[in-house]
Structures are given as structure tokens and as C-alpha cells.
Amino acid sequence: MVNTQVTLSGWTLDNPVIPASGTFGFGYEFSEVYDLNLLGSISLKGTTLAPRFGNPTPRIAETPAGLLNSVGLQNPGAEAVANEEMSRLSRVFHKKVILNVSGFSKEDYVGAVQALCRKDMVGLFEINISCPNVHGGGMAFGTDPDSAYEITRAVKAVADKPVYVKLSPNVTDITQIALACEEAGADGLSLINTLMGMRISLKDRKPILKNRTGGLSGPAIFPVALRMVYDVYEKVRIPLIGIGGVSSADDVLEMMLAGATAVQVGSANLVRPDACKAIIEELPHRMEAYHIESLSDIIGGAHHGT
Amino acid sequence: MKQVHLTLTEQTPLTQDVFRLVLQGDISSLTRPGQFVNLAIPGFYLRRPISVCDYELTNPDGTGTLTLIYRAVGNGTRALSRMKPGQILDVLCGLGNGFDLSRAGAEPLLVGGGLGIPPLYKLARELKASGIVPQVVLGFNTKNEIFLYDEFRALDCPLFLMTADGSAGNKGFVTDVMVKLSYTYFYSCGPAPMYRAIEKIATAPGEYSFEERMGCGFGACMGCTIQTANGPARVCREGPVFRREVIQW
Ligand SMILES: Cc1cc2nc3c(=O)[nH]c(=O)nc-3n(C[C@H](O)[C@H](O)[C@H](O)COP(=O)(O)OP(=O)(O)OC[C@H]3O[C@@H](n4cnc5c(N)ncnc54)[C@H](O)[C@@H]3O)c2cc1C
Ligand SMILES: Cc1cc2nc3c(=O)[nH]c(=O)nc-3n(C[C@H](O)[C@H](O)[C@H](O)COP(=O)(O)O)c2cc1C
Numbered sequence: 001m002v003n004t005q006v007t008l009s010g011w012t013l014d015n016p017v018i019p020a021s022g023t024f025g026f027g028y029e030f031s032e033v034y035d036l037n038l039l040g041s042i043s044l045k046g047t048t049l050a051p052r053f054g055n056p057t058p059r060i061a062e063t064p065a066g067l068l069n070s071v072g073l074q075n076p077g078a079e080a081v082a083n084e085e086m087s088r089l090s091r092v093f094h095k096k097v098i099l100n101v102s103g104f105s106k107e108d109y110v111g112a113v114q115a116l117c118r119k120d121m122v123g124l125f126e127i128n129i130s131c132p133n134v135h136g137g138g139m140a141f142g143t144d145p146d147s148a149y150e151i152t153r154a155v156k157a158v159a160d161k162p163v164y165v166k167l168s169p170n171v172t173d174i175t176q177i178a179l180a181c182e183e184a185g186a187d188g189l190s191l192i193n194t195l196m197g198m199r200i201s202l203k204d205r206k207p208i209l210k211n212r213t214g215g216l217s218g219p220a221i222f223p224v225a226l227r228m229v230y231d232v233y234e235k236v237r238i239p240l241i242g243i244g245g246v247s248s249a250d251d252v253l254e255m256m257l258a259g260a261t262a263v264q265v266g267s268a269n270l271v272r273p274d275a276c277k278a279i280i281e282e283l284p285h286r287m288e289a290y291h292i293e294s295l296s297d298i299i300g301g302a303h304h305g306t
Numbered sequence: 307m308k309q310v311h312l313t314l315t316e317q318t319p320l321t322q323d324v325f326r327l328v329l330q331g332d333i334s335s336l337t338r339p340g341q342f343v344n345l346a347i348p349g350f351y352l353r354r355p356i357s358v359c360d361y362e363l364t365n366p367d368g369t370g371t372l373t374l375i376y377r378a379v380g381n382g383t384r385a386l387s388r389m390k391p392g393q394i395l396d397v398l399c400g401l402g403n404g405f406d407l408s409r410a411g412a413e414p415l416l417v418g419g420g421l422g423i424p425p426l427y428k429l430a431r432e433l434k435a436s437g438i439v440p441q442v443v444l445g446f447n448t449k450n451e452i453f454l455y456d457e458f459r460a461l462d463c464p465l466f467l468m469t470a471d472g473s474a475g476n477k478g479f480v481t482d483v484m485v486k487l488s489y490t491y492f493y494s495c496g497p498a499p500m501y502r503a504i505e506k507i508a509t510a511p512g513e514y515s516f517e518e519r520m521g522c523g524f525g526a527c528m529g530c531t532i533q534t535a536n537g538p539a540r541v542c543r544e545g546p547v548f549r550r551e552v553i554q555w
């Protein structure tokens with residue numbers, strides 16, 4: 001028997017596969033498809049202090065091997081997530097979840113995290129400083145080391161669970177932001193969020209997305225995400241959650257060799273509702289094929305001897 | 307919602323670019339007319355949402371026949387139109403709420419425009435099966451774009467055909483007939499300008515079926531959310547059919 005367990009800041013997961021924020025709602029849609037308890041954990045839909053409708057439609061555009069989205073953080077607000085969504089989810093999911101939090105000011109982040117504290121069901125906070133969708137919002141924090149530092153510090157001061165900061169790839173040097181977050185006390189890092197992109201309708205001669213631009217995700221970004229995880233792993237000591245285009249058990253292994261302790265699967269859930277289940281079932285077979293006994297042994301394995 | 311693999315048994319051109327696709331397999335997740343399916347087309351990342359035109363359970367194990375009618379408008383639907391009988395399609399089946407038959411009343415009216423017409427076919431069949439005879443108004447641009455007319459005629463309901471250029475049926479729009487009819491409730495599927503025209507003249511309550519670009523089709527991505535009187539609603543989950551009074555025009 002192979003061992004698929006991994007540990008994030010003292011929290012041991014049965015396996016490293018976690019649905020990514022924004023691609024799994026608050027879980028229920030998928031509980032029709034499979035037993036959610038086979039997942040490592042779930043990263044819930046990005047939550048803000050106040051409820052948000054998000055951007056006008058169209059919010060989705062197809063790309064080669066992926067999609068653009070400009071959902072714009074639609075969510076019912078921290079209060080409703082804490083009181084309604086989490087208790088609904090707890091009926092079908094009995095493990096700890098990751099709470100993904102977004103905001104547009106330091107006070108927003110702090111307020112949302114405070115509203116979500118004192119919940120046994122929370123494994124860790126994932127602070128999204130990278131959502132590219134909201135004008136003048138999340139973007140700024142994730143592209144500037146000082147802002148990233150400031151938000152991380154502020155959230156660390158109030159959070160009652162480990163704080164992972166989710167990084168934006170839309171920067172010149174992601175390792176600088178990563179270092180700033182680590183210095184500010186982040187317990188770990190999640191990377192990457194979506195890459196800014198655009199599609200234009202030839203028929204209408206204007207951008208397909210009403211918001212004009214959106215975030216690119218899916219297999220198209222896997223090599224970019226992998227490279228960023230690899231680079232950040234070289235610079236920081238805190239654990240990394242690798243995100244971006246992961247669609248198979250082999251992708252999970254590749255991400256872990258680059259330096260990820262756990263892995264999130266996003267867009268794959270949208271086109272294949274049982275994607276995470278399939279990956280988890282495939283994982284032990286792929287581990288055997290590559291003579292891996294314990295998954296945690298391979299974290300960062302690609303760095304040795306190179 | 308159920309992810310199923312269905313066998314393509316028929317692919318028939320109905321007009322220059324409109325096709326009827328018949329699939330066979332597990333369709334047990336379909337519950338009402340007006341629902342849709344999300345088709346994976348090899349070579350394309352996102353699935354393509356298509357309304358259920360008709361379905362018939364043929365076996366107690368939940369298998370049966372599913373009919374879709376679609377227009378080849380872009381690369382995905384064009385690739386779909388090249389698929390052949392015997393090929394297997396990966397389908398998310400039984401998506402969306404569908405039409406609410408309980409509101410029909412004694413004299414419902416079905417109003418369809420262009421590619422919005424297909425889901426009204428199963429609705430008409432179900433209404434008839436429950437002993438209610440709907441009146442049906444179909445609108446097309448022009449004669450050679452007409453499809454499904456003979457099938458509706460075979461249902462033996464009061465049927466009105468309109469074309470914008472007068473090349474078949476009566477010249478004009480669906481609303482030109484609607485103003486002359488009395489009805490207890492209406493069900494409509496078609497382009498947005500048609501809905502706006504209907505809103506101005508409809509004399510009874512009713513419901514409309516909506517389209518949005520979709521990331522998943524089953525409620526996970528929030529890609530298709532519109533604002534309604536009841537708050538944000540996902541077209542793929544709370545919809546695609548919304549009652550007149552909740553829509554914010
Ligand atoms: C609930 C629902 C039911 C539908 N029912 C039918 C039907 O019964 N018959 C039919 O012919 N068409 C129907 N459509 C429209 C159909 O989904 C699009 O025509 C199709 O997705 C176009 O794909 P494409 O690759 O050919 O076009 P492209 O323009 O190349 O597609 C690119 C992307 O845009 C999306 N897209 C493009 N047009 C639309 C559209 N109008 N609505 C939603 N997404 C779109 C595609 O899904 C794809 O992700 C329905 C749409 C929805 C949302
Ligand atoms: C529709 C959609 C919504 C998303 N919403 C969020 C969100 O609310 N918060 C967040 O941190 N990331 C969000 N993301 C980003 C994903 O969590 C993930 O970082 C990204 O999609 C890359 O992974 P993937 O290629 O596996 O999808 C969203 C992505 C998609 C496609």
C-alpha cells in the first residue's frame with residue numbers, strides 16, 4: 001500500500017487533492033456526483049466581507065486548453081458563508097475545509113477573516129490577494145510586495161488558523177511576493193491564481209467578456225504554474241499548495257516534484273464533475289508505476305541534484 | 307445531473323446549418339421538458355449546452371432516446387455536426403429546472419423563435435399527454451430556415467407559423483399572432499428581442515428560457531449568474547427557465 005498522506009502546517013490530509021476555490025462552489029453540486037469525503041479537503045468559493053453579485057455576463061470565454069472567467073467574486077458574504085454554507089456542507093463533508101478570503105482593503109480582509117474565525121471545520125485560511133477580476137481591487141495587493149506583506153500581517157494578527165496566501169502569477173517576479181508573505185508570517189502559500197487574458201468575438205468585434213478581461217485557467221497554464229511553484233520552492237521554507245491546470249494524477253506528481261505539498265484542481269472540475277475523484281483513484285496506481293511509496297517523500301524532489 | 311456516455315444514432319441536417327442529433331443511453335436524469343444537456347466535443351475544452359428537444363424512456367433501467375436540435379454556428383457545433391452514428395458522446399444530462407407544467411392552466415400558449423423552438427416540442431407533447439391542448443406559435447426568419455414544423459403539426463394543436471419575410475406561413479412576428487389569442491399562461495423560448503416584444507403585449511403570466519455562456523452547466527462556477535427579483539440566479543441551475551415576474555429586463 002502506498003501512502004498518499006501529506007501535512008500542511010500540522011494538518012494531515014488523506015491525500016493532496018483539493019478542489020480549487022471558485023470551481024467547486026460550496027460543494028453540494030458535486031455531492032450529487034461522488035462522496036466528497038474522499039477529497040483531501042475543499043477550498044471554498046472566494047468569500048468577501050459583504051455579499052457580492054460579481055460582474056455582468058458574459059463571464060466565461062473558451063480558450064485553447066482552458067477558459068477565461070470574469071465571475072468577479074460572486075459570493076453571499078462572510079456571515080452567510082459562516083452560518084449557512086458551512087453548516088450545509090458539514091452535512092455531506094466531514095473533513096476540514098480551506099476558507100478562501102478576498103477583499104478590497106485591509107479592513108475587508110480582516111473583517112471577513114474575523115467573521116470566519118472560531119469554526120472547527122476550518123483547516124486553514126487561504127488569502128486571495130490575486131483575483132484579477134475586480135477593478136482596483138485584489139490585483140494591487142498581489143502585485144506589490146509591500147501590500148502583500150501588509151495584508152498578510154493584518155490577517156495573521158486576527159486569524160485563529162494557519163494563513164496561506166494565494167499568489168497572483170501576473171507579476172514580474174513571483175518569488176519577491178512570496179518572500180514578502182513569508183516574512184510577514186504566512187504559514188504557507190497557494191499558487192497560482194489565474195493569468196489575465198482576453199478573447200475577442202470576430203462577429204461582434206469586441207471582447208467576449210463583458211468585463212473585457214478575465215483570468216485564464218485550465219491545462220493551458222499548467223507549465224506556467226509548475227515553473228512558479230518550482231521557483232518559489234527554491235526561495236521559501238513554508239509549504240506550497242500547487243494550483244494551475246492540474247487534471248491528472250501525473251500532474252499531481254509533477255506539481256509535487258516541483259515543490260508542492262498539496263495540489264488544487266480547478267477548471268478540471270467544471271468540464272468533468274468527477275475529476276478529483278478520478279485523480280484520487282488514479283494516484284496510487286501512478287505512484288506504484290513511478291515507485292513512490294510515500295507521496296510526502298517526493299515534495300520538491302525535482303530540485304535535488306539539479 | 308448525471309455524466310453519461312450516449313451513443314449517437316442519428317445526425318440529420320434539417321436546414322442548411324441546423325441538425326437533429328439523436329442519442330441513446332442512460333437519460334434517467336431528465337425530469338422535465340426545457341432542461342438541457344452539456345456535450346463534450348472532442349478538441350474543445352468547454353462543453354456545449356443544448357436544450358432537450360425530446361426524450362423517451364424506452365427501458366425501465368433508465369435508458370432511452372434523446373433528441374437535440376442545434377445550429378452549427380461556431381467551431382464546436384460545426385465539429386459536432388461532423389460526428390457520425392456509432393460515435394460516443396460524453397454528456398452531462400438532466401441540467402437546469404425546465405418548464406413548470408403545473409402552471410399551464412386550461413389554455414397555455416407556446417411561443418418559440420428560431421433555435422428556441424426545440425425545447426417547446428417535448429413541452430407540447432407532455433401537455434397533450436396530460437390532457438391539455440396548447441396553442442403553438444412558431445417564428446422563423448424565412449422559409450428555408452424552418453424545421454420541426456411538420457412534427458408540431460402532427461401533434462394536432464392549434465399551430466401558427468410566422469416568418470419575418472412572409473416566405474412561409476404569415477408574414478410578421480410571433481407577437482402579431484399573440485395579440486389575437488387568449489391564453490391562461492405562456493411558455494417562451496427564443497432570442498432576447500423576441501422576449502422584449504412579448505413582455506410588451508403578453509396578457510397572462512408566463513415563463514421564458516434563457517441562455518448564457520457557461521463554464522460548467524451545473525452550478526459550480528457562477529459563470530452564468532443573472533440578477534433576478536429573487537436575488538442572483540444561475541441560468542444553469544435555478545434556470546434556464548424563469549418566470550416573467552422575476553426577470554429584471
Ligand atoms: C441552456 C442553453 C440551451 C441551448 N440550447 C440550444 C439549442 O437547443 N440549440 C442550439 O442550436 N443552440 C442552443 N444553445 C446555444 C449553444 O450552446 C451555442 O450555439 C453553442 O455553444 C455554440 O458553440 P460553438 O462552438 O459552435 O460556438 P463558438 O462561438 O465557437 O463557442 C465558443 C464558446 O462560446 C459559447 N457560446 C457561443 N454561443 C453561445 C450561446 N448562444 N449560448 C451559450 N454559449 C455560447 C460556447 O459554448 C463556447 O464555450 C443553448 C445555449 C444554452 C445556454
Ligand atoms: C470560474 C472560476 C472562479 C474562480 N474563483 C476564484 C476565487 O473565488 N478565489 C480564488 O482564490 N481563486 C479563484 N479561481 C482561481 C482558481 O482557484 C485557480 O487558482 C485557477 O483557476 C487555476 O487553477 P486551474 O487551472 O486548475 O483552474 C477561480 C477560477 C475559476 C475558473
Ligand code: FES
Pocket residue numbers: 519520521522523524525526527528529530531540541542543
Ligand atoms: S455555468 Fe457554471 S454555474 Fe452556471
